Amino acid sequence: MTASPAVPAPPSPARLGLGLALVAALGFSTLGIWGKLGTAAGISSFSLLAWRFGLVALVLLPLAGRGLTWRERGPLLATGVLYALATTCYFGALSRITAGTTGLLLYLAPAFVILFGWLTGRRPDAARLGAVALAALGLGLVVGVPGAGDRNPLGLALGAGAGALYALYLLASERWLTGVSPLASTGHMALVSSLYFAALAAAQGTLHAPGTPAQWGAVLGMAVLATLVAVPALYGAVARLGAARASLLGTLEPLFTVLLACAVLAEPLRPSVVLGGAFILGGAVLAQRRRG
Numbered sequence: 001m002t003a004s005p006a007v008p009a010p011p012s013p014a015r016l017g018l019g020l021a022l023v024a025a026l027g028f029s030t031l032g033i034w035g036k037l038g039t040a041a042g043i044s045s046f047s048l049l050a051w052r053f054g055l056v057a058l059v060l061l062p063l064a065g066r067g068l069t070w071r072e073r074g075p076l077l078a079t080g081v082l083y084a085l086a087t088t089c090y091f092g093a094l095s096r097i098t099a100g101t102t103g104l105l106l107y108l109a110p111a112f113v114i115l116f117g118w119l120t121g122r123r124p125d126a127a128r129l130g131a132v133a134l135a136a137l138g139l140g141l142v143v144g145v146p147g148a149g150d151r152n153p154l155g156l157a158l159g160a161g162a163g164a165l166y167a168l169y170l171l172a173s174e175r176w177l178t179g180v181s182p183l184a185s186t187g188h189m190a191l192v193s194s195l196y197f198a199a200l201a202a203a204q205g206t207l208h209a210p211g212t213p214a215q216w217g218a219v220l221g222m223a224v225l226a227t228l229v230a231v232p233a234l235y236g237a238v239a240r241l242g243a244a245r246a247s248l249l250g251t252l253e254p255l256f257t258v259l260l261a262c263a264v265l266a267e268p269l270r271p272s273v274v275l276g277g278a279f280i281l282g283g284a285v286l287a288q289r290r291r292g
Contacts, residue, residue, distance in 0.1 A: 017240030020233040021249035027230025029256030031222065033264055038218030044206035045091060046197050051210060052222040053194035059228070060187030068184065075176035076185050080192030082172055086165035087193070088200070089158045096155025100144035103254050105159030107139050110247040112167030117244060127286050128244060134283030135251040141276025142254055170243040178239055182232035190227065249284050 038048045068076075093102045111132050114124045150156065177185045201207035210216045237246040255277045262269045 013240045017237045017246070018249070021237035021241065021246050022252070024230045024234040024237055024246075025250055025253040026256050027225050027227075027233065028250070029253045029260055031226045032257045033260055034218045034222040034226065038215060038222070041212060041214035041218055043208075043210060043215045043218065044201060044204070046201035046204060047206050047208060048219060048222065049087070050194055050198035050201050050207065051219045052227060053190040053197065055219065055223045056190035056227045056231075057187055057194050060183050061191065063187075064181050064183035065187050072180075073188060075172070076180065076188035077192050079169060079172045079176060079185070080189035081196075082165055082169040083189055084193045084196040086162050086169055087197075089162035089165060093155045093159035093162060096152040097150045097159060098144070101150045101156075102159050102162075104139050104144075105156070106162045106166065107135070107251050107254065108160065108163035109166040109170065110135060110244065110251065112164045113170055113244050113247045116167060116171060124244070128248075131248050131283040131286040134279050134286060135248055138276040138279030138281075138283060139251060139254060141272045141279065142258060167243075167247065170238060170247050173235055173238045174243040177235055182235040182239075185235050186227070186231040189231065251280050252284060255280050 035045065035048070039045065090102065090106055093105065114128055114132060118124060173185070198207055210219050234246065234250075237249070241249075255273070258269070258273050
């Protein structure tokens with residue numbers, strides 16, 4: 001009697017969560033590339049975001065949004081509001097201070113996650129605090145430190161607000177979306193965001209349909225890679241790792257963005273990026289240590 005072939009064991013939740021977090025960071029890292037390509041093609045940021053989320057909602061809600069009661073939909077829509085507000089603060093900061101400082105403030109999100117958790121009784125251990133410190137140092141090297149163009153108080157406040165709101169979005173995802181299909185969560189977030197950004201674009205007079213292949217390419221790239229792939233992966237990572245560990249792995253995103261910009265847009269790769277990337281990777285590894 002021949003022995004049946006061994007069936008490989010399924011990956012552990014932590015290992016699967018780690019993989020999903022890396023997929024999410026890589027997917028989100030393409031946002032800046034698509035944004036630059038879309039702006040160069042003549043489509044406004046808010047119109048690009050409205051179409052990005054509108055297409056995602058159109059695809060996902062018929063597939064994954066059926067059978068939910070309005071009570072069940074409430075938390076899904078609320079997380080969408082937090083995401084939209086964080087994005088608004090980000091773009092508000094971007095118009096007032098440099099892109100590097102805006103990114104640095106946005107990726108204070110892991111520190112805010114730990115701070116908010118501390119305020120609610122989840123005291124961080126030394127590994128989490130060390131991971132935040134390493135990630136912050138690495139981000140400073142990758143995206144640059146604040147300079148003369150970063151003295152706008154409102155811009156700095158909006159950048160910090162983007163980081164705080166993104167942290168709240170991750171914590172809300174951890175608390176409210178556990179057990180909910182990531183596709184359903186993504187579809188509802190996309191619905192809220194599409195309506196919100198369409199309203200902002202209409203108020204600016206810039207809401208219009210993409211009219212060229214280059215504009216449609218930017219919209220579809222942002223919708224598929226940075227949303228349909230990245231957002232469900234992020235929800236899956238948060239569910240398996242928690243908001244703190246997932247957000248620390250998310251600090252790999254700006255490093256991936258710089259590397260993609262080097263490969264796709266032929267932007268130069270600075271030595272400080274390599275060193276900063278090493279610190280970010282060190283923080284990400286340290287964040288995965290189990291609590292004692």
